[in-house]
Amino acid sequence: MDTTKHIAVLGGDARYLEMIKHLTKSPNTDIKLVGFDQLSEGFSGVKQLNMDELELDSLDAIILPIPGTSEEGLIETVFSAEKIQLTKEWFKKLPSHCLVFSGITNDYLTNSVGEAGLKLFPLMDRNDVAIYNSIPTVEGTIMIAIQNTNFTIHSSKVIVLGLGRVGMSVASKFAGLGAEVFVGSRKKEDMARSMEMGLDSFNINELAAYTSNCDILINTIPALVVKDEEIKTMQSHTLIIDLASKPGGIDFDFAKKRGIKALHSLGLPGIVAPKTAGEILGIVIEQILIEEL
Amino acid sequence: MDTTKHIAVLGGDARYLEMIKHLTKSPNTDIKLVGFDQLSEGFSGVKQLNMDELELDSLDAIILPIPGTSEEGLIETVFSAEKIQLTKEWFKKLPSHCLVFSGITNDYLTNSVGEAGLKLFPLMDRNDVAIYNSIPTVEGTIMIAIQNTNFTIHSSKVIVLGLGRVGMSVASKFAGLGAEVFVGSRKKEDMARSMEMGLDSFNINELAAYTSNCDILINTIPALVVKDEEIKTMQSHTLIIDLASKPGGIDFDFAKKRGIKALHSLGLPGIVAPKTAGEILGIVIEQILIEEL
Amino acid sequence: MDTTKHIAVLGGDARYLEMIKHLTKSPNTDIKLVGFDQLSEGFSGVKQLNMDELELDSLDAIILPIPGTSEEGLIETVFSAEKIQLTKEWFKKLPSHCLVFSGITNDYLTNSVGEAGLKLFPLMDRNDVAIYNSIPTVEGTIMIAIQNTNFTIHSSKVIVLGLGRVGMSVASKFAGLGAEVFVGSRKKEDMARSMEMGLDSFNINELAAYTSNCDILINTIPALVVKDEEIKTMQSHTLIIDLASKPGGIDFDFAKKRGIKALHSLGLPGIVAPKTAGEILGIVIEQILIEEL
Amino acid sequence: MDTTKHIAVLGGDARYLEMIKHLTKSPNTDIKLVGFDQLSEGFSGVKQLNMDELELDSLDAIILPIPGTSEEGLIETVFSAEKIQLTKEWFKKLPSHCLVFSGITNDYLTNSVGEAGLKLFPLMDRNDVAIYNSIPTVEGTIMIAIQNTNFTIHSSKVIVLGLGRVGMSVASKFAGLGAEVFVGSRKKEDMARSMEMGLDSFNINELAAYTSNCDILINTIPALVVKDEEIKTMQSHTLIIDLASKPGGIDFDFAKKRGIKALHSLGLPGIVAPKTAGEILGIVIEQILIEEL
Ligand SMILES: NC(=O)c1ccc[n+]([C@@H]2O[C@H](COP(=O)([O-])OP(=O)(O)OC[C@H]3O[C@@H](n4cnc5c(N)ncnc54)[C@H](OP(=O)(O)O)[C@@H]3O)[C@@H](O)[C@H]2O)c1
Ligand SMILES: NC(=O)c1ccc[n+]([C@@H]2O[C@H](COP(=O)([O-])OP(=O)(O)OC[C@H]3O[C@@H](n4cnc5c(N)ncnc54)[C@H](OP(=O)(O)O)[C@@H]3O)[C@@H](O)[C@H]2O)c1
Ligand SMILES: NC(=O)c1ccc[n+]([C@@H]2O[C@H](COP(=O)([O-])OP(=O)(O)OC[C@H]3O[C@@H](n4cnc5c(N)ncnc54)[C@H](OP(=O)(O)O)[C@@H]3O)[C@@H](O)[C@H]2O)c1
Ligand SMILES: NC(=O)c1ccc[n+]([C@@H]2O[C@H](COP(=O)([O-])OP(=O)(O)OC[C@H]3O[C@@H](n4cnc5c(N)ncnc54)[C@H](OP(=O)(O)O)[C@@H]3O)[C@@H](O)[C@H]2O)c1
Structure with a gap:
């Protein structure tokens, strides 16, 4: 019996190199790459193919880029000029047990995979991935804070909004660097946890x-929470770093008008630690393969 | 208009003294105590009454002891010999806006309060209270660990089972003391959070x-997780501290048979820090009074 | 050539059991015990002797109890009824390369060893031993603080006097438990280090x-620093723990008069973690044997 | 009686702006600036002068730039084109109680001040200043580490050489970010302190x-400690950050030959946090003025 897991990676960015490296170390794993033809270095034991060379019926899993597909089924291929489009029909040719991985999803991808009777794993929706990714996100935030201020994080007053998966990591690491951290959130239990962690806390209403x-x-809150009222009393040296996905939680226009520096810093894991970000994906995909196949 | 809040405290233990003290500092609050007649020290501005002296129709809130009532409606009065029984009829005499506080509840209490059309607040069920209480719980655990070992927590290998409200506090504080902490849990996100916190982690199945x-x-897991298989390989110096409510998560009989010291340490907040435990209740009740009345 | 190190342990308390155990694991080490005849358990490969059975001329090292000798040369033998007295002549019979270990020393011991031309290692004087011992000392202090207060260490205001070998460990671990720590010291660099560690600090003059x-x-300061002026304004719940060696740094009489609980807590490593305390000695003695022999 | 302290600041860089701001807040302080004529913003209540307008006999203190003077007595004036040279005669015109501040000193400055019978305070030599400055130094190091790696500091293995004033801060903050820190030093007490701090440690000989x-x-060790033997076994992704003053502690040529990235990162406080660096100087100068005048 063939226990080898056949996996195709279709496109992806720098993070995927480390993920692929991680998966190649997994026993009984056969990996094919599509959309990596411009990559200078290869991976030992990994084959590069064109889309049409891929034998779909032998596949156990396909890994799409972090953004999934466009609403037209197009995928990002950073390391290739090849234009790859995944039609609804294409998904239907995959074996019924084939797992589909992506970072996030949209209607097109969810529907295409659903109609083909397959299982979709939008990895970025998972709590464990979000928490692992919070680590490089925090380090990116630290870097940005150091680069964009002329004072130290140590001894400075830092407000962290949200004590979710990213917020908790941000708050604890800034406190670890010696900042006086104030956590703003809407849940009473978040105020209790902040207190237990040695942080100050307040209800977001009182921001x-x-x-x-x-x-x-x-x-870190994906809702407009920092508005004119909150911005207008800020001191001129205050730095705002918004980590929340577009459109973020800051009235950037008002901040600009008041001369308050406000940065919308997205995609930090891929920017400051693509290797770690790729490793995280590799570890989680490997675990899912073990559980699901 | 009378904006004074009329509150009756019916019974309670040492923790309630600090809670009462906290509430007396709240503005516009009138507090009556029933079941505290053996208390040596009084509280300035607080009246002691018998059950039959209480004017029920003017009450805005009643505070029952932590254990609530027995299934017969009896309540614990540590500081009194008076036997106090709260009948279903008694609850019905309370005004419809009157809030009922207790630590935990049971069928009798839940039904009695429900049938009277009142709102019950079993405080110990709240996430914020559970997290605040985790702090004295941790300190009790630390004290027990130091008392019952001949080695330091620092540099020792400590397994913490569960990363819930108590588990997270236990794990972080033992790590803060220099222990090498291993967190066992069943959720992948708990493993991710453990890792972010700098702790080792494993799936509870592999305990x-x-x-x-x-x-x-x-x-901290309220389910039988430490059984013969897990106990039989322990070294003779290993100390087990079970914090989970009765019946706990340890096969205590088997531990005893193998000569492994296993302590079921319950009610730690009231034991090691009754003042803090009372303050927590005072703070939370005060918040609820503001929101609800 | 005989490369075996011949070591005699003369007396000692519970801590010495772990130290002996540690040394027996060292390769090429031959250990003789004197003054342990009432010990129930033995050590495999270790011989128990009487004083007169000891072959002095083959010894490479002798290990005296932590307190060294009395001014008459008597040593403490917790595990024996044998009265052991080490005369100046006795030391002179030891080979010239023989190392002499003790915890602390006094004039008699220092002179006796010196006149015999031998090298004395009063281990407790060493910075590394003092720092290692600060770990169980801190844990004992934490235990005492929890036992003797009705509030949590977390969120409480803790003054630590001295930022020496013990003070630094105490300050950092109490802060790790969530206390608000204020370090009082006389050196400006200690104030800077306290600040870097995220602690408040002040000049001891302003205590x-x-x-x-x-x-x-x-x-932790071995000088009278907490006098009537400092005690008289304390709140009644304040707990004083004095770790400094006799006579300590507190006006205990005045504290008593004011009803302030003040504990002089000495010898904590041997009390709360004799195994760890013994291990520390074992590790350090082993290192010295390697370097010196 | 005139209790006003008359202070002249002669040259200096961006850090000095914050220091001046800090000193202006000190009561009874009169500040004159020389060498700041190109500064766009002024300080309220602070006069700008030329060298020859300065009334030397009324001065209580002069503050020279961080580097002191050149061996010819020239000083750095970042905010001026004026060439300022301090001759030995010039120093002799200062009143005998006048304090002279600089960052570091050299033979010329030490001699000139000494011959004039004045007291010199080379601030960077002080332990407290070195420890305060270690904070921005650490943050600069963190920024550089994040910028120059594609992995996170969290979970990475970080060797810190030296546990002095900078090394202790570096080690504790990298550990706080979740790195596994190994401290290399030559003192046994540093190994003990590392262990107490929860870090691994080793003797620098075994690097x-x-x-x-x-x-x-x-x-952080100002001596050649990382030589070919230590570099040749490094993995290609290893990043070396040398904080030690010139010439540093790394064989940079050999590192380059082996393709190991090695950065000599000096002057970090002034680069990443000039405001904090200036504040530190302001605080320390203010303290010295109080004590000495
Ligand atoms: N910049 C980057 O590189 C980067 C990296 C990772 C993630 N992100 C983004 O960061 C954001 C946070 O991610 P996460 O994983 O931490 O999400 P999360 O775990 O869901 O946390 C979100 C937090 O926001 C709070 N929140 C949501 N809506 C709110 C509202 N209207 N008012 C007050 N609080 C509100 C939530 O509180 P409740 O618990 O009360 O709902 C929670 O504390 C997301 O937008 C994510 O896409 C950015
Ligand atoms: N000793 C004391 O003084 C003291 C003080 C306070 C609380 N307590 C007791 O401590 C216990 C924990 O309290 P808590 O507030 O931390 O509760 P919690 O937040 O609900 O945490 C319970 C933890 O146990 C895990 N768990 C539950 N059932 C499990 C199972 N079958 N297998 C594996 N994991 C399981 C939960 O994981 P999931 O998230 O996966 O469900 C969670 O991590 C309770 O029994 C509470 O009464 C004792
Ligand atoms: N209770 C126990 O179980 C236990 C365990 C271990 C040690 N100890 C005792 O604890 C004490 C401290 O030990 P250690 O190893 O930390 O000693 P250490 O490293 O010498 O520290 C002593 C501290 O006290 C300060 N100090 C000394 N005299 C002072 C004075 N007159 N005014 C202000 N500060 C003064 C020192 O400051 P400078 O640096 O300015 O001199 C230093 O910070 C000793 O008495 C030791 O025997 C007790
Ligand atoms: N890059 C920057 O921005 C920046 C900022 C501040 C400082 N610095 C520089 O960083 C360096 C360290 O400063 P610091 O304030 O931490 O100095 P420090 O307190 O004197 O520490 C120096 C450390 O190096 C050790 N050491 C010295 N020579 C050694 C040798 N031959 N072998 C082994 N260890 C040795 C010392 O150990 P012992 O205790 O055993 O002597 C001590 O641990 C200095 O060169 C300083 O100028 C750079």
């Missing part, structure tokens, strides 16, 4: 009372 | 592989 | 300004 | 045994 005495504000 | 090399095992 | 708002005061 | 399994090496 405006805190911004006037703040050196760095870091937002 | 037996970890117990042979463990100095202290602390359980 | 009186800090004691009125303090929940726990921990002293 | 070569550790470099093969290291992701980031940070040196």
Whole structure:
């Protein structure tokens, strides 16, 4: 019996190189790459193919790029000029047990995979992946904070908005660097956890009372929470770093008008630690393969 | 208009003294105590009454002891010989806006309060209270660990089972003291959070592989997770501390048979820090009074 | 050539059991015990002797009890009724390369060893031993603080006097448990280090300004620093723990008069973690044997 | 009686702006600036002068730039085109109680001040200043580590060489970010302190045994400690950051030959946090003025 797992990686960016490297170390794994023809270095034991060379009926899993597909089924191929489009029909040719991995999904991808009767794993939706990714996200935030201020994080007053998967990591690591951290959230239990962690906390409704005495504000809440009222009392040296996905949680126009530096810093794991970000994906995909196949 | 909040405290233990003290500092609050007649020290501005002196129709809130009532409606009065029984009829005499506080509840209490059309607040069920209480719980656990070992927590290998409200606090504080902490849980996201916190982690299914090399095992999971298989390979100096409510998560009989010291340490907040435990209740009740009245 | 190291352990307490155990694991080490005849358990490969059975001329090292000798040369033998007295003549019979270990020393011991032309290692004087021992000392202090207060260390205000070998460990671990730590010292660099560690700090001269708002005061300074002026403004719940060797740094009489609980807690490593305390000695003696022999 | 302190600041860089701002807040302080004529913004209540307008006999203190003077007595004036040279005669015109501040000193400055019978304070030689400055130094190091690796500091293996004023701060903050830190030093007490801090440690002699399994090496030892033997076994992704003053502690040529990235990162406080660096100087100068005048 063939216990080898046949996996095709279709496109992807720098993070995928480390993920592929991780998967190649997994026993009984056969990996084919499509959309990596411009890659200078190869991976030992890994074959590069064109889309039409791929034998779909032998595949156990396909790994799409982090953004999944466009609404037209197009996928990002950073390391190739090849244009790859995945039609609904294409998905239907995959074996019924074939797992489909992506970072995030959209209607087109969800529907295409669903109609083909396959299982989709949008990895970025998973709590474990979000928490692992919070680590490089925090380090990117630290780097940005150091680069964009003329004072130290140590001893500065830092507001962190949200104590979710990213917020908790941000708050604890900034505190670890010696900042005085104030966590703003809407849940009473978040205030209790902040207190247990040795941090100050407040109800997000009262944010405006805190911004006037703040050196760095870091937002992780994907909703407009930092508005004119909160911005207008800020001191001129205050730095805002918004980590929340587009459109973010800051009134950037108002901040600009008031001369408050506000940065919308997205995609930090891929920027500051593509190797770690890729490893995280490799580890999680490997675990899912073991459980599901 | 009378904006004073009329509150009756019916019974309670040492923790309630600090809670009462906290509430007396709240503005516009009138507090009556029933079941505290043997208390040596009084509270300034607080009246002591008998059950029959209480004017029920003016009450805005009643605070029952932590255990609530017995299935017969009896309540614990540590500071009184008076026997107090709360009948279903009694609850019906309370005004419809009157809030009922207790630590935990049972069928009798839930039904009695429900049938009277009142709102019940079993405080110990709240996430914020559970997290605040995890702090004295951790300190009790630390004290027990130091008392019951002849080695330091620092540099010892400590397994913490569960990364819930108590588990997370236990794990982070033992790590803060220099222990090498291994967190066992069933959720992948808990493994990710453990890793972010700098702790080792494993799936609770694999616990037996970890117990042979463990100095202290602390359980917070309210389910039988440490069984003969997990105990039999433990070294003779290993200390087990079970924090989970009765019946706990340890096969205590088997541990005893193997000569492994296993302590079921319950009610730690009230034991090691009754003042803090009372303050927590005072703070949370005060918040609820503001929101609900 | 005989490369075996011949070591005699003369007396000692519970800590010495772990130290002996550690040394027996060292290769090429032959250990003789004197003054352990009432010990129930033995050590495999270790011989118990009487004083007169000891072949002095083959010894490479002797290990005396932690307190060294009395001024008459008597040594403490917790595990024996044998009275052992080490005369100046006795030391002169030891080979010239023989190392002499003790915890502390006094004039008699220093002179006796010196006149015999031998090298004395009073281990407790060493910085590394003092720092290693600070770990169990801290844990003992934590235990005492938890046992003797009705509030948590977390969120309490803790003054630590001295940022030496013990003080630094105490300060960092109490902060790790969530206390708000204020370090009092006389050196500007200690204030800088406290600040870097995220702690508050003040000049010890200004101590009186800090004691009125303090929940726990921990002293490590071996000089009278907490006098009536500092004690008289303390709140009644304040707990003083003095770690400094006799006579300590607290006016205990005045504290008593004011009803302030003040504990002089000495010898904590041997009390809370004799195994760890013994291991520390074993590790350090082993290192010295390698370097010196 | 005139209790006003008359201070002249002669040259200096961006850090000095914050220092001046800090000193202007000190009561009874009159500040004159020389060498700041190209500064766009002024300081309220602070006068700008030319060298020859300065009334030397009324001065209580002069503050020279961080580098002091050249061996010819020239000083750095970043905010001026004026060439300022301080002759030995010039120093002799200062009142005998006038304090002279600089960052570091050299033979010329030490001699000139000494011959004039004045007291020189080379601030960077002070332990407290070195420790305060270690904070921005650490943050600069963190920034560089994040910028120059494609993996996270969290979970990476970091060697820190030296546990002095900078090394201790570096080690603790990298550990706080989740790195596995190994401290290399020559003192046994440093190994004990590392262990107490929860870090691994080794004798610097054995460095070569550790470099093969290291992701980031940070040196604070001002002596050649990382030589070919230590570099040749490093993995290609290893990053070396040398913080030690020129010539540093790394064989940079050999590292280059082996393709190991090695950065000599000096002057970090002034680069990443000039405001904090200036504040540190302001605080320390203010303290000295109080004590000495
Ligand atoms: N910049 C980057 O590189 C990067 C990296 C990773 C993630 N992200 C982004 O960061 C954001 C946070 O991610 P996450 O994983 O931490 O998400 P999460 O775990 O869902 O946390 C979101 C937090 O926001 C709070 N929140 C949501 N809506 C709110 C509202 N209207 N008012 C107050 N609080 C509200 C949530 O509180 P409740 O618990 O009360 O709902 C929670 O604490 C997302 O937008 C994510 O895409 C960015
Ligand atoms: N000793 C004391 O003084 C003291 C003080 C406070 C609380 N307690 C007790 O401590 C226990 C924990 O309290 P808590 O507030 O931390 O509760 P919690 O937040 O609900 O945490 C319970 C933990 O146990 C895990 N768990 C539950 N059932 C499990 C199972 N069958 N297998 C594996 N994991 C399981 C949960 O994991 P999931 O998230 O996967 O469900 C969670 O991590 C309770 O029994 C509570 O009464 C004792
Ligand atoms: N209770 C126990 O179980 C236990 C365990 C271990 C040690 N100890 C005892 O604890 C004490 C401290 O030990 P250690 O190893 O930390 O000693 P250490 O490293 O010498 O520290 C002593 C501290 O006290 C300061 N100090 C000394 N005299 C002072 C004075 N007159 N005014 C202000 N500060 C002063 C020192 O500051 P400078 O640096 O300015 O001199 C230093 O910070 C000793 O008495 C030791 O015997 C007790
Ligand atoms: N890059 C920057 O921005 C920046 C900022 C601040 C400082 N610095 C520089 O960083 C370096 C360290 O500063 P610091 O304040 O930490 O100095 P420090 O407190 O004197 O520490 C130096 C450390 O190096 C050790 N050491 C010295 N010579 C050694 C040798 N031959 N072998 C082994 N260890 C040795 C010392 O150990 P012992 O205790 O055993 O002597 C000590 O641990 C200096 O060169 C300083 O100028 C750079």
